[in-house]
Amino acid sequence: MSSPVIDSPRSPYARQRTTRSNFELYGWIFMRASGVLLLVLIFGHLFVNLMTGHGVHSIDFAFVGGKWSNPFWQIWDLLMLWLAMLHGTNGVRTVINDYASKDGTRLVLKALLYFACVVVVVLGTLVIFTFNPCPPDAPADLLPSLCFPS
Template structure:
């Protein structure tokens, strides 16, 4: 049984450039490389969170706070965040290029994707690097129980 894939409906096409950077080629390469790196990062993340130590029963606020206090895990999570968001945004950009029918709709959709990716990267990075499970000067009844000794 054979199946056919319908051609994209977009009349959008680019004439090949003779000079300059081929961004489509580099986007394609990025998708392949980031996909492989993401597999390693995600399965490493899952293994440490679910298999090492007490397993899934140990996952709670204290576990996450302990991980986010370690610079290694901060950078691991930020790398996973950045690669996943840029990978997903680039995939969505490709879909918009293939299926958006007008130049204006392509511009609006790609600008929206870029804005969403940038905002999520900035907010996620801020959360990872500024997270403090035991902020100073807070009432004791609002802090987690493991902060009482501090």
């Protein structure tokens, strides 16, 4: 049994791939930019949900329904969802590239990762834009208080 050969620390770096794509550079830049933007979006989200009104005790179905009736908050939450999913997917993609040694394993893991990302982004987007706290045909005893004019 032969032991693996380790290159000398002073030997020049040999590229494993011959592609001339800047995809990894753009991924690195995206992680930095989306991280900064996510900090603003998440802390704004936490401030509005926890510091205004009665704090965590006021978060209920009516609170979310009232918030998502405003297009500003729909876009805010949509940006937060999309950036968080793309940021996390890019980070996990990097981990898969670093630690999955077999090409087949790497392909399967990344396919599952991309599938999960697409499913969460599509379903989350649908929920944000189709959410209706006051469906027109619902029984009155099941509707939240915000559906009735005071």
